[in-house]
Amino acid sequence: xxxxxxxxxxxxxxxxxxxxxxxxxxxxxxxxxxxxxxxxxxxxxxxxxxxxxxxxxxxxxxxxxxxxxxxxxxxxxxxxxxxxxxxxxxxxxxxxxxxxxxxxxxxxxxxxxxxxxxxxxxxxxxxxxxxxxxxxxxxxxxxxxxxxxxxxxxxxxxxxxxxxxxxxxxxxxxxxxxxxxxxxxxxxxxxxxxxxxxxxxxxxxxxxxxxxxxxxxxxxxxxxxxxxxxxx
Numbered sequence: 001x002x003x004x005x006x007x008x009x010x011x012x013x014x015x016x017x018x019x020x021x022x023x024x025x026x027x028x029x030x031x032x033x034x035x036x037x038x039x040x041x042x043x044x045x046x047x048x049x050x051x052x053x054x055x056x057x058x059x060x061x062x063x064x065x066x067x068x069x070x071x072x073x074x075x076x077x078x079x080x081x082x083x084x085x086x087x088x089x090x091x092x093x094x095x096x097x098x099x100x101x102x103x104x105x106x107x108x109x110x111x112x113x114x115x116x117x118x119x120x121x122x123x124x125x126x127x128x129x130x131x132x133x134x135x136x137x138x139x140x141x142x143x144x145x146x147x148x149x150x151x152x153x154x155x156x157x158x159x160x161x162x163x164x165x166x167x168x169x170x171x172x173x174x175x176x177x178x179x180x181x182x183x184x185x186x187x188x189x190x191x192x193x194x195x196x197x198x199x200x201x202x203x204x205x206x207x208x209x210x211x212x213x214x215x216x217x218x219x220x221x222x223x224x225x226x227x228x229x230x231x232x
Contacts, residue, residue: 002133003154004162021223025133026216029208031115032143037200038122040193044075044105047186048121048145050114050136051128053084053091058150060097061179062127067101068183073190077105079121081112118143123189123196128152129176138211141203146196147171148185150178161206170203 131153172185
């Protein structure tokens with residue numbers, strides 16, 4: 001399974017604890033090697049999200065949070081990177097929300113090469129109401145960007161670390177659908193640029209230590225090897 005919370009659920013459902021292994025997702029760190037830490041800079045705050053435009057990702061909460069952010073930072077930008085063809089009705093609702101809230105500087109890019117679009121992003125967002133172990137968060141952390149996420153799946157582990165991981169916080173975690181808390185967390189990071197930069201570095205260190213593709217593959221190879229040895 002991917003993370004501790006899943007393993008706990010499996011045990012509660014009757015799975016034998018000694019038959020459960022935790023193998024996190026792994027990502028190709030080299031894809032993001034050319035992206036440097038986002039330092040304090042002049043100009044508007046730029047927020048980003050790597051996400052499909054579908055209801056479970058709760059883009060509406062993100063847009064509502066951005067509305068509050070723009071009350072404090074009128075020039076702030078939001079770039080939502082991900083395909084929107086899957087659910088045209090929901091995408092239309094998102095566009096209507098942008099119009100209703102009179103939001104400016106909101107861009108839906110569609111499907112893009114994410115690594116090419118992260119360099120000028122200050123803070124990344126995840127507003128989902130359900131997740132497992134989101135690759136978008138791992139990839140954003142590999143790009144040294146801090147995150148504001150909802151408390152779904154293993155986002156607590158990714159942002160704050162598992163037991164034994166004392167690296168520190170790589171961002172902030174808020175309740176699902178709580179757009180006010182999300183806005184407060186965004187502004188907290190925006191108003192403390194050096195802390196924000198340090199969170200990005202912590203995220204990079206965490207992914208590099210625990211969530212690389214090489215570790216992911218090695219863990220599965222170990223399981224198959226042990227299984228073959230038991231069969232013999």
